[in-house]
Amino acid sequence: MNAVHSEKAPRAIGPYSQAxxxxxxxxVSGQLGINPATGEFAGADxxxxxxxxxxxxxxxxxxxxxxxxxxxxxxxxxxxxxxxAVVNEIYGSYFKEPYPARATFQVAxxxxxxxxEIEAIAQKK
Numbered sequence: 695m696n697a698v699h700s701e702k703a704p705r706a707i708g709p710y711s712q713a714x715x716x717x718x719x720x721x722v723s724g725q726l727g728i729n730p731a732t733g734e735f736a737g738a739d740x741x742x743x744x745x746x747x748x749x750x751x752x753x754x755x756x757x758x759x760x761x762x763x764x765x766x767x768x769x770x771x772x773x774x775x776x777x778x779a780v781v782n783e784i785y786g787s788y789f790k791e792p793y794p795a796r797a798t799f800q801v802a803x804x805x806x807x808x809x810x811e812i813e814a815i816a817q818k819k
Contacts, residue, residue, distance in 0.1 A: 702753035704728040707805060713754045715818075720758045724771065724813040725750040726805060740777040740809045744784045747812045752788070755816055762788050764816040770798040771811040781810055 698713035698720060706712055706723065713722040727743025728750070729736045736746035752762055770781060778798065786793075794814070804811050 698722075698754060698758045700753045700757035702730055702756075703750040704730045704733065713758060715758055718818055720755065720760060720764075720816040720818065722751050722754050722814040722816065724769075724811040725754070726808040726811050728806070728808075735806070735808065740780050741784065743809045744777075744781045744812075747810055748784065748788050751812060751814050755814075758816070760816050760818065763790070764819065765789070765794045765814045766817045767795045767815040768797075769813045770796065771801045771804060772798065773801065773804055773807075773809045775800040777809065785812075 696715045697711040698715050700712060703712055703725065710723050713720050725747045727736050727746035728734065729746055730750070730753075736742040755761060755764065768785075770785070772778065772781065
């Protein structure tokens with residue numbers, strides 16, 4: 695197992711790696727909508743945070759030599775399911791068929807009081 699790190703994604707805010715790679719898979723830790731240049735949320739709204747979360751995943755996968763098309767499974771954690779439609783539209787713009795498997799949950803609270811956190815599993819090809 696090897697850690698994956700990208701300067702184009704926010705540093706981990708705890709004792710974990712941005713991602714870890716095994717022989718066949720890359721596990722991307724949950725990404726908040728934090729802009730890596732500022733260390734702050736990309737914006738106060740769900741659109742800005744969801745877009746930044748996806749961009750962070752994209753940057754981490756790029757550091758592993760992969761792209762978004764390598765993702766096989768994602769999990770989306772939302773502060774409010776009322777934001778589902780907006781997040782779904784942004785999320786969908788990053789993928790083509792066949793889409794990754796996905797689960798979406800509303801949670802009581804996210805780190806740093808974020809609005810969305812997305813994690814991904816990608817397959818090396």
